[in-house]
Amino acid sequence: MSTISETSRGLVAERLAEDLRDDILSGRLQPGARLGEVALAERFSVSRGPVRAALNLLSEAGIVTIVPNSGARVRELSRADARALYEVRAALEGEAAMLAASRANGETAARFAALLDQHASEVAAHPEGAYLQGAGDRDFHLVIARMAENPLLLRYLAGELYPQLSLLRVKHRNVTGRGAKALHEHKRIAEAIADGDAEVAGLLMRRHIRNSWTALEAQLSEHVGEGE
Structure with a gap:
């Protein structure tokens, strides 16, 4: 009976974590927002145990900060x-791009072509805007991470790094995107992967990632300090 109860509590915590994750990454809960256990327990009509477990899961993903004797808050990235x-x-x-290239097959080029054609039409409307790719199979980087066929690498990227990047975009949603430039870089990466050229793909x-960082760093608010 206890095992069933523990499993049920775990499922509730995972569901709460997913709901809170959506609120955080959509911007409904802003960086720095307090995540009180009592208020969340009332909101979701659960006890504080599953709420605490959900906050711990989000802390492990890097999007919530838990301070002893202070509580949890949406993480503020400096x-x-x-x-x-x-x-x-x-x-x-x-590394993911290199692994994806080593596992490329006859369908790889067509898969990238369909994805990037869709992105091209969206970027054309706002060439200097943010490169909003959507989630799942519409996210170029996530597609490559899955093509790498390395579960540990995918876990680090999809489970920890990508949520933190999304949180960073929430904080800096007014930063101008690279639009057409990023799309061109994506096309070159896709070609190298489809050709099976792991070294060039990597x-x-x-x-591409360094270019993205250079563009973001140049536009970060001047008041954001090195240790903030």
């Missing part, structure tokens, strides 16, 4: 945090 994220992103996504992906 310029230093952002730089560290992009440094790790370049390494992990470079190089282009790391360069």
Whole structure:
């Protein structure tokens, strides 16, 4: 009976974590917002136990900060945090691109063509705007992470790094995107992966991530300090 109860509590915590994750990454809960256990328990009509477990899950994903004797808040990412994220992103996504190229097959090129054609029509309307790709199979980087066929790499990217990047975009949603430039870089990466050229795919992906960081860093609010 206890095992069933523990499983049920775990499922409730996961559901709460997913709901809160959506609120955070959509911007409905802004960086710095307090996440009180009592208020959340009342909102979701549950006890504080599942709420506490859900907040711990979000803390592990890097989008919630829990301070002993103070409580939980939506994480506020500093310029230093952002730089560290992009440094790790370049390494992990470079490896993902190389692995994806090594596993490319006859359907890879067509899959990328369909995805990037869709992105091209969206970017054409706002070439200097944010490159909003959508989620799941519409996200170029997530598609490559899945193509790599490495569950540990996918877990780090999809479960931890990408949510933190989304939180960063929530904080800086007014930063101008690279639009057409990013799309061109995506096309070159896709071609290298489809050709099975792992070395070039990894190089282009790391360069693409560095370009993205350079563009973001140049536009970050001047009041954001190194340790804020």
